Amino acid sequence: MLEWYAAPMEGLTGWRWRQVQHEMFGGAALYVTPFVSPNGNFSFQRKELEELDPERNRGIPVVPQILTNRAEYFVWAAKECRSRGWAQIDLNLGCPSGTVTGKNKGAGLLRQPELLRQLLDGIFDALPDMKISVKTRIGWERAEEWPALLALLETYPICRLTVHPRVRTQFYKGAADREVFRWTAEHTALPLCYNGDVTTVRDLREMGETFPDDAVMVGRGLVADPSLLRQATGGPAASLEELREFHDRLYGLYCRDFSGDVPVLHHMRELWNYFSRSFRETDTLLRQVRKAGDCRAYETAVRQFFYDAELSH
Numbered sequence: 616m617l618e619w620y621a622a623p624m625e626g627l628t629g630w631r632w633r634q635v636q637h638e639m640f641g642g643a644a645l646y647v648t649p650f651v652s653p654n655g656n657f658s659f660q661r662k663e664l665e666e667l668d669p670e671r672n673r674g675i676p677v678v679p680q681i682l683t684n685r686a687e688y689f690v691w692a693a694k695e696c697r698s699r700g701w702a703q704i705d706l707n708l709g710c711p712s713g714t715v716t717g718k719n720k721g722a723g724l725l726r727q728p729e730l731l732r733q734l735l736d737g738i739f740d741a742l743p744d745m746k747i748s749v750k751t752r753i754g755w756e757r758a759e760e761w762p763a764l765l766a767l768l769e770t771y772p773i774c775r776l777t778v779h780p781r782v783r784t785q786f787y788k789g790a791a792d793r794e795v796f797r798w799t800a801e802h803t804a805l806p807l808c809y810n811g812d813v814t815t816v817r818d819l820r821e822m823g824e825t826f827p828d829d830a831v832m833v834g835r836g837l838v839a840d841p842s843l844l845r846q847a848t849g850g851p852a853a854s855l856e857e858l859r860e861f862h863d864r865l866y867g868l869y870c871r872d873f874s875g876d877v878p879v880l881h882h883m884r885e886l887w888n889y890f891s892r893s894f895r896e897t898d899t900l901l902r903q904v905r906k907a908g909d910c911r912a913y914e915t916a917v918r919q920f921f922y923d924a925e926l927s928h
């Protein structure tokens with residue numbers, strides 16, 4: 616059955632974004648959290664605890680994502696998540712960042728098949744009753760690596776394999792290779808989820824028609840237009856008023872929770888990098904937003920923007 620998922624995006628789709636998006640627009644059957652990264656201290660950071668907190672995610676179907684290359688850290692973190700009521704845990708095999716891959720984590724594991732095997736053996740031996748999903752790229756530097764990686768992954772009872780069909784060295788450049796996903800769908804019995812460059816309702820419909828038995832995960836397209844999955848499930852596109860309310864509520868949560876203007880503005884700038892695509896003619900606004908040295912200047916720029924704004928669709 617085709618389902619739509621919200622992708623994990625560090626700094627963008629954290630619990631505050633999920634709260635507001637889910638309440639206002641919904642449409643996602645699951646929301647994978649930006650990764651948490653357990654280590655030898657066997658304790659989560661405050662930000663990670665918030666990300667996993669049932670209260671902050673109340674009513675939202677959340678799948679915590681874990682980034683590690685050590686089975687004992689994953690198993691500890693998964694049990695912590697289970698004790699908070701989360702039934703499924705996702706393993707990150709896709710993060711391309713040099714600081715992550717340099718430690719053989721995320722996509723770094725894709726060039727270390729033996730380490731990956733040990734990690735998966737340890738995870739699936741210790742957690743036979745938990746639903747474990749995996750989100751992966753198709754290789755380190757060449758798509759030709761994918762058949763061997765898939766053969767390895769297939770030996771485990773992965774409850775859903777999300778495939779982002781780029782290799783690590785591409786980061787987010789070039790096009791996601793939908794042919795590789797098609798090949799994967801023809802060659803594996805694992806439940807699949809497609810992820811990459813799905814940004815319009817037309818894309819969503821096309822994916823739904825081509826892969827009716829799989830799921831589709833949307834990242835940047837959903838941050839750009841938080842109503843995208845509502846539209847995929849037959850609902851209307853967001854109105855200008857809804858987008859303004861979405862912005863104001865999220866901004867209000869950042870202002871409430873962060874101390875000082877700097878972290879608030881940092882988060883809002885990240886959001887606008889994508890959210891601006893919902894509107895026409897955003898150059899002046901984006902300049903003003905980037906220039907705003909404090910929240911007052913930011914609020915003035917955004918008020919003016921919404922006064923003049925026109926939707927891009």
Ligand SMILES: Cc1cc2nc3c(=O)[nH]c(=O)nc-3n(C[C@H](O)[C@H](O)[C@H](O)COP(=O)(O)O)c2cc1C
Pocket residue numbers: 622623624625626627648649650680707709710750779787810811812813832833834835836
């Ligand atoms: C700023 C940013 C943060 C991301 N954080 C994560 C993350 O924490 N975990 C993860 O698995 N993928 C992460 N990703 C990758 C996205 O989940 C997704 O795979 C990627 O954006 C491609 O999908 P899209 O074209 O629908 O955006 C991140 C991507 C970006 C651009």
